[in-house]
Amino acid sequence: MLELYHHFLSTCSQKVRLVLAEKGLDYESHWIDLIQGEQHAPAYVKLNPNHVVPTLVHDGHVLIESTLINEYLDEVFAEPSLVPSDPLSRHAMRLWTKRVDSQVHPCAGVITFGIGTRPMILQRTPEEIELSVQAIPDPARREARRSVIEHGIKAPEMQGAIRTFVSMLDDMEEALAGRAFLVSDDFSLADACLLPYVLRLDHLAMRPLIEARLRVAAWFERIQRRDSYEVAVSEFVPEPLVQSFRRHGEEVFGEVQAMLAD
């Protein structure tokens, strides 16, 4: 039996749900409400000591780290395969997933909390905000969170975060020359991994950055037409929250463009 601890809008939850859906796998769903801080609850931290989602439990075995969960799912549930059979393409696929883990994902936290979630967080008391920041175990993530809640779009981390996303889009545009997906004409773990981050830009009203890159825009449409997208992503998108993300994104898009012009 598969059990998934996840959240509707978390990028890492989306990428695991996409792989589960591509493979047609059912799972027992456990919501972890990140907005309420359920990822810090002692019972959950026993499963996932990093205080993050998702966590997969397979026949009682606990698996963490979304990139490694997806590799595991492809090994255990081999059909349809989402990992290229040739080692060079596999390496290319893993360069994408590693780049997301090491660079893109931390920057997604910066732009999501600094633009989309911040106005909601600022309605809490300073003590509540400080408690939620203090609960983040990783010191670098904790300090970045504190900074973007305090400074929003003007946080020192923001320009680097947005540039990291644009550089990701540029390299995707190059990789998609002559092929339908990032590594070949077949959908792979790399596509499942990148989709949530492109979607996050869309949710934060940065769609013009996507549309300026024709192949990325076509790839984004192509994935959204797959059955897995409906089951794993769009069904879970909370429209009122995303509308609020879009509104706050629109308010700062001029500043985003100014940062990119610098």
Added chain:
Amino acid sequence: MLELYHHFLSTCSQKVRLVLAEKGLDYESHWIDLIQGEQHAPAYVKLNPNHVVPTLVHDGHVLIESTLINEYLDEVFAEPSLVPSDPLSRHAMRLWTKRVDSQVHPCAGVITFGIGTRPMILQRTPEEIELSVQAIPDPARREARRSVIEHGIKAPEMQGAIRTFVSMLDDMEEALAGRAFLVSDDFSLADACLLPYVLRLDHLAMRPLIEARLRVAAWFERIQRRDSYEVAVSEFVPEPLVQSFRRHGEEVFGEVQAMLAD
């Protein structure tokens, strides 16, 4: 043909050389002198846009990122296998290599440059130092480098870096209960990946931290007795440089212990 661009003391070079040696693979060696800044030379950056070592070239195909190079080597040169066949153990192995990539490796830069290399770097002119810092493309690594060169053991990054290493040793001690290597009784990519970081602690005169953990100390000895260790690591260790690392490490070990007691 295999070609390896590497440096004698770089942790990531050591872990790839260990895997090459375990598999008995010969390669054409290209030195990249990190101390002279050869990783920033335009010809090398074309191979490795991250300005780091190692880079492997296999029959003309360029492979970067040491963790992914090792996965590739195990796929292409399957015998002896260094990846467990069962998916749960594979996941456990990749949790170790991912932890090194995302947490331990950046901290290794902090302690190596802040303790071992700093006295040598401070003999350069301020302009030379600034140029070498500016050449680091990743902003977070660049700022950490600047900070430890300026402040040494008193850099704000130092306590977190040392604690990351101690937490790694503690979790290794737990993982090694009842088995010879980190994931099973067989040497795997996880062991090749962790060895250089334990060795770095030894080189920086922090051997008491290793010896306080009996299973880690025995694991460290066990790897040092393998044929691959001689070929891949000890043959390349520059004794005068390591003696200088040890001397500087001894000077600050009291402060390291004080940080851990805090």
